[in-house]
Amino acid sequence: MSLEIDFAGLKLKNPTVLASGVLGTSAALMKRVFEEGGAGAITMKSIGPEERAGHANPSVLELEHGLLNAVGLPSPGYKNMEEEWNELEERKFPLIASIYGASVEEFVEVSKFVAEKKPDAIEVNISCPNTQEHGQIFGVNETASAEVVSSVKKEIGKIPLIAKLTPQAPNIAAIASACEKAEANAICAINTVAGMAIDIDARKPILCNKFGGISGPAIKPVGIKCVYQIFKAVKIPILGMGGISSGRDAIEYIQAGATAVGIGSGVYYQGIGVFEKVCREMKEWIKENEVKSLEEIRGCAHG
């Protein structure tokens, strides 16, 4: 059985998508994740309005059941990426450009420029936990989320808009619903879960930014719950993520209601080939269970 899907108008060879913030730093590397890794689509590292260095190290840590990061949205700034855009123009893979800003105006400014580069979709990152002024400050509030989404949507026209949400929101389903009303074409959930680690010998927080976002196996139950709740609240498709590194993980997200599945930390656990591995295992499960299409099991856990 083919794993091809249609996700918000994007034709993907399989439902696995490289999550933003992992390996999306160069055009050549993104191409490798598609060709060698087997991903169905690639999300770029989030792009901001100005050049931004991000946080000092340590900025990514290996914990027992996941990763903890506070990379802090480093970005060349949309104006400093000409060569990368030129390389990406000849791409053979579906490209999702992730964008961030510290105000609605900044989101609009970045989206206007990025839309001209014709990515296959634009992901609006209103959920980064690692800087004070960007991201999550919008994503925990329905009105603010909707305002960013509708303002960006006006700029980017027909390009599908994916709103990336945070599990830190008190009611993520309500945020998703607000984004849908503001004309988002899809929801991406979840971004990382806020966390912290202290080195008891140094008696200090390990991350330079003190706080960070947890990803990997530790947050899979959080992601599953969020996707399940969002599926009930909206009609637009969901890109589910958080702790996926096997075919069974991906199927679990699909049964919760996801159309596509994002993989980030899975690259750490399984290498760049994680996408191909997840697809192979999905196919095995589908065959064993005599499932005819992914549609058949999407949201089936809702009964």
Add this chain to the structure above:
Amino acid sequence: MTKLPKMVSIKRIVQETPNIKTYYLEHKMNAKPGQFAMLWLPDIDEKPFTLTAKGKECAVTVQCKGKFTKAMCDLKEGGKIGIRGPYGNGFSTEEVKKVCIIAGGCGAAPVLLLAEQFKKKGIDLSVILGAKTGKECLFKERLGKTTKNLYITTDDGSLGEKGYATSMLEKLLAKQKFDIVFGCGPEPMMKKAFEICERKGIECQLNLERYMRCGFGVCGACALGKWLVCKDGPVFKSEQLREMPEFGEKALLKSGKEVSLKEFAEWRQ
């Protein structure tokens, strides 16, 4: 493998050159030559360093020049530092018989354990060691113990032959046939060494450097074209170097902005 940084004591400090010191740590780390560890100074930063001793008492060698390394140079014996690793691929040394190593400046650090391993295995080894001055010639004694064929070059001629290490490489390759050339040093020098080897049809393994964050192949900060210096590298083979247009030309800043290698080097200072 130490995953989270572990705070360990500095057992002893050896002054190698006027501004380079080796820190022996009370920490066991086994690693292949060319692999590296991440060192953490709480409240300051975390940076990658190649290992210059492995086993029961691992060591790193540090040039005091930036904010992090200056803070490290202020540490005394008994002081504490965080360490995690080892990371990276390290040099591949299977089936090599006659070997040349070329190192420039602090590039002597990543090839030190390699040369010592070759000595132990009785492999025919020549080492070219380049530095600005004789005083700054790193590990000349330890490298001298690994081979009778140690060729030193200095920019000012204060030790060994006046001139570039790559000119010495050209001279050696004109007279002798090596199975492979291993190298580490400033990237323009590595590019030159690679071009010389390509002309002669000799395989290379070069240890390269980029700004790094995670160290384990996830964040993409150290992307060098399609490769990750932390995971696919830091040692790259000729077949990879041939497909790496960024080699000797371009690098990503901490922001991810791609700049010329010259601008990258200035930023690193």
